[in-house]
Amino acid sequence: MEISMNFTDALNEINVELDDSMEEALQKYYELLVEWNKVMNLTAITEKDDVYVKHFLDSLAVKTVFDDKEYAKMLPDTNTAIKVIDIGTGAGFPGIPLKIAFPSVKVTLLDSLNKRIKFLNEVISTVGLNDIEAIHGRAEDYAREPDYRESYDLCVSRAVATLSTLAEYCLPYVKTGGYFISYKSGDIDDELKTATHALKLLGAKTIGVKKLTLPGTDIERSFVIIKKMAHTDKKYPRKAGLPSSKPL
Numbered sequence: 001m002e003i004s005m006n007f008t009d010a011l012n013e014i015n016v017e018l019d020d021s022m023e024e025a026l027q028k029y030y031e032l033l034v035e036w037n038k039v040m041n042l043t044a045i046t047e048k049d050d051v052y053v054k055h056f057l058d059s060l061a062v063k064t065v066f067d068d069k070e071y072a073k074m075l076p077d078t079n080t081a082i083k084v085i086d087i088g089t090g091a092g093f094p095g096i097p098l099k100i101a102f103p104s105v106k107v108t109l110l111d112s113l114n115k116r117i118k119f120l121n122e123v124i125s126t127v128g129l130n131d132i133e134a135i136h137g138r139a140e141d142y143a144r145e146p147d148y149r150e151s152y153d154l155c156v157s158r159a160v161a162t163l164s165t166l167a168e169y170c171l172p173y174v175k176t177g178g179y180f181i182s183y184k185s186g187d188i189d190d191e192l193k194t195a196t197h198a199l200k201l202l203g204a205k206t207i208g209v210k211k212l213t214l215p216g217t218d219i220e221r222s223f224v225i226i227k228k229m230a231h232t233d234k235k236y237p238r239k240a241g242l243p244s245s246k247p248l
């Protein structure tokens with residue numbers, strides 16, 4: 001892939017500005033990612049320009065959703081910090097770049113692979129991030145914990161499962177009136193149609209899809225924007241494994 005734009009210009013295009021300390025934080029994160037990747041499987045992408053575009057820029061591109069007039073009022077205009085959970089965060093995408101670029105947000109990173117959680121805790125302490133936690137567990141299990149259930153303004157998730165499965169992983173964490181934004185790519189029409197039933201059962205509906213080409217590349221990204229309209233019934237999520245083997 002040809003990258004025809006520098007990172008700062010690409011960030012400008014998505015309306016994200018980073019100060020020097022945020023740029024340093026991303027640099028440290030990049031160094032740790034490459035170092036730890038030598039001993040554990042974190043990412044197939046290691047070349048610096050690629051990591052900056054395919055992981056950092058892509059993670060931050062969700063900002064374009066909130067800049068869209070249609071969705072500008074999505075998040076609560078309050079003095080309390082917005083709470084975001086990243087389900088199946090892996091090596092920290094999109095949660096860590098979002099935390100670095102938008103430090104006032106409270107972030108929970110969740111993944112079922114403990115090795116990745118160890119890496120994330122190292123990133124959190126070395127980069128010096130606050131108001132962020134990395135938790136080890138399956139999405140289906142943590143959603144039953146009272147401190148986590150229906151307590152987030154926003155849930156994000158990239159490259160974890162199909163939308164019907166993801167909806168069951170993610171929506172139990174979202175407050176009524178909050179949102180789940182799924183990072184998707186390619187042709188998503190069928191996936192959206194198939195997920196309509198699951199969303200309804202879980203008390204949510206798709207309110208829009210925001211598509212963009214990552215600046216300086218030909219990479220297409222789609223954000224599926226889902227609103228939680230009502231409480232999720234306690235029977236969801238079902239037992240661990242069922243959301244993926246038998247999607248709603």
Ligand SMILES: C[S@@+](CC[C@H](N)C(=O)[O-])C[C@H]1O[C@@H](n2cnc3c(N)ncnc32)[C@H](O)[C@@H]1O
Pocket residue numbers: 087088089090091092093094110111112113116137138139140157158159160169
């Ligand atoms: C392909 S990776 C994507 C990681 C990251 N979101 C990204 O975009 O680079 C999928 C991740 O989801 C995690 N995962 C899959 N199913 C999960 C579940 N039920 N609960 C928690 N984590 C899960 C895996 O351990 C893995 O780290």
